[in-house]
Amino acid sequence: xxxxxxxxxxxxxxxxxxIAGDGQVTLGHTVFKSTARKIxxxxxxxxxxxxxxxxxxxxxxxxRFEKKxxxxxxxMKKACVELAKxxxxxxxxxxxxxxxxxxxxxxxxxxxxxxxxxxxxxxIAAIGSGGTYALSAAKALYKHTNMEAKDIVKExxxxxxxxxxxxxTNISVEEI
Numbered sequence: 001x002x003x004x005x006x007x008x009x010x011x012x013x014x015x016x017x018x019i020a021g022d023g024q025v026t027l028g029h030t031v032f033k034s035t036a037r038k039i040x041x042x043x044x045x046x047x048x049x050x051x052x053x054x055x056x057x058x059x060x061x062x063x064r065f066e067k068k069x070x071x072x073x074x075x076m077k078k079a080c081v082e083l084a085k086x087x088x089x090x091x092x093x094x095x096x097x098x099x100x101x102x103x104x105x106x107x108x109x110x111x112x113x114x115x116x117x118x119x120x121x122x123x124i125a126a127i128g129s130g131g132t133y134a135l136s137a138a139k140a141l142y143k144h145t146n147m148e149a150k151d152i153v154k155e156x157x158x159x160x161x162x163x164x165x166x167x168x169t170n171i172s173v174e175e176i
Contacts, residue, residue, distance in 0.1 A: 007130035007167040008038060008050035009157055010101045010108055011138055012123035013149040016175055017103045019050045020153035022130065022161055023170030031168070039174045042066065045074040046104050048174050052128030053098030061087070061098050065111075076104050080117050088115030099127040105176065130164030150175045 006026070010019040021038035024031055039050045040062060049065065051058035064086070068079035080102060100111040103125075110118040110125050118125075124142060126135035137156035141147055147155070154173055161169035 006052055007126070007128040007134055007157065007160055007164065008052045008101050009126045009131070009134040009138055009153050009160070010048070010050065010103055010124070011142065011149040011152045011156075012103065012108050013142065013152065015105070016149045017048055017105065017108065018149035018153045018173055018175040019048045019101060019103065020134075020157045020171050020173045021050050021052075022157060022167045023172065024166065024168040025055060026166055034168050034170050037172050039172055041174050041176070042069065045069055045076070046176055047074075047076055047102060048104075048176055049100055049102045050127075051098055051100050052131070058098040058100075061100060061111075065100060065102065076102060076107055077109070077117075080109050080111055084111055084115045084117045087111070101125050101127055128167070130160040130167030133160035133163045133167070 008021045019039050023035045025033040025036045041048055051062055065083050068083045072078040102109050108125055124138050134156045137159040138152050141152045150173055157171045158169055161167045
């Protein structure tokens with residue numbers, strides 16, 4: 001059995017980026033922890049990152065992302081592309097079971113283990129087991145309310161936590 005950390009949602013709106021994550025960590029079919037923090041703020045580079053998947057793999061991936069940022073002078077897009085190349089080609093990294101959402105004031109990207117670096121069309125991105133629920137709720141709130149990014153991610157994650165059994169409503173939010 002492995003530990004899994006689940007739902008992450010990001011929204012860019014009105015010059016702000018907010019990323020939210022639930023607090024649930026699952027071991028097999030059991031809630032192991034309900035207060036995990038899955039969002040990281042890289043203050044000196046103005047970047048937020050959130051991870052979903054197997055917890056140890058996500059931490060390993062996040063550490064590599066930070067190293068790539070340092071190697072590429074804080075250029076987030078370049079760091080993401082280089083990490084994705086390594087992730088796809090490296091025998092050890094290829095087996096990681098995790099995804100990342102990273103963003104700054106100008107960009108929002110999803111990184112996957114297949115070497116994908118995806119940029120959503122509408123400044124909304126979600127990953128993890130409750131990602132589709134959170135994404136749906138965020139899209140509706142974004143289009144049909146005047147809520148700010150931080151409020152959208154919080155409310156959409158609340159909705160996802162009420163639907164997805166692998167997502168709880170102990171939500172952490174970071175904003176830049």
